[in-house]
Amino acid sequence: MDNAQTSSYSTVAAQNLPSGNQFWYDRQVEVHVKFKTPLKREEIYDELVKLHYDFKNKLSAMIQLPGLIATLYAYNRESAKQLRQLLALSPKVQEVYGVGENELKVTISRVPPQIKEEEIAQVIKDFAEPLRMNIIKDKYGIQTGSRHVIIKRSTMQHIPRFLKIGNVTLLARYEGQPSCCEYCRTEGHERENCKELERKRQLWAQKKTSKILKEELNIPFPLKQTIQKDKRNLCKSKYNQD
Numbered sequence: 628m629d630n631a632q633t634s635s636y637s638t639v640a641a642q643n644l645p646s647g648n649q650f651w652y653d654r655q656v657e658v659h660v661k662f663k664t665p666l667k668r669e670e671i672y673d674e675l676v677k678l679h680y681d682f683k684n685k686l687s688a689m690i691q692l693p694g695l696i697a698t699l700y701a702y703n704r705e706s707a708k709q710l711r712q713l714l715a716l717s718p719k720v721q722e723v724y725g726v727g728e729n730e731l732k733v734t735i736s737r738v739p740p741q742i743k744e745e746e747i748a749q750v751i752k753d754f755a756e757p758l759r760m761n762i763i764k765d766k767y768g769i770q771t772g773s774r775h776v777i778i779k780r781s782t783m784q785h786i787p788r789f790l791k792i793g794n795v796t797l798l799a800r801y802e803g804q805p806s807c808c809e810y811c812r813t814e815g816h817e818r819e820n821c822k823e824l825e826r827k828r829q830l831w832a833q834k835k836t837s838k839i840l841k842e843e844l845n846i847p848f849p850l851k852q853t854i855q856k857d858k859r860n861l862c863k864s865k866y867n868q869d
């Protein structure tokens with residue numbers, strides 16, 4: 628069989644789509660919670676105990692974000708579903724939002740603020756059905772250039788890493804996406820394993836070393852001149868003062 632064909636988008640997509648196998652189902656799932664008041668880590672655990680959620684065996688991570696939000700990572704979809712249901716019952720919780728059973732979160736980054744939600748939805752539509760979108764802001768309320776698009780998993784084909792809107796290139800990333808290098812823009816490897824980038828880095832390192840050597844060997848001419856000039860000025864002023 629042809630190699631290029633085996634790793635095509637549609638083939639990889641088929642492996643990642645819900646088809647009754649455990650592969651996608653067993654992946655960890657994020658659940659975002661917004662609390663009514665700021666809670667300490669221990670207080671969140673206490674709340675989970677009260678809700679009878681076995682967090683020690685069902686959570687792989689809990690990350691608290693600035694403000695009232697925490698992201699809890701459940702080991703699989705079943706644990707995440709249970710967590711969402713229980714948290715919704717807690718009097719301390721304002722809102723629970725996460726990715727549903729048949730949904731997938733796609734992070735679009737390097738998005739300038741003038742890009743409209745409809746424009747992003749339009750490019751995504753070629754590959755999957757977008758359900759909702761979030762503009763990500765930092766704790767000062769300033770956009771970070773990232774947007775989260777929730778898409779319907781069952782309708783999806785793989786979304787390429789690079790998306791174009793007019794002359795703006797955006798990056799799309801999600802769990803299970805085939806690898807693609809953000810440096811040389813070639814599919815099949817990630818930036819960390821880019822041979823071209825490695826070669827460039829070696830070249831830069833060589834250039835840097837030779838530049839440092841050059842600088843050590845000869846002080847540039849204008850610098851010499853200023854030193855001499857300064858000395859002259861110093862002498863003159865001394866002379867004038869006397």
Ligand SMILES: [Zn+2]
Nearest residue numbers: 808810811821
């Ligand atoms: Zn590369």
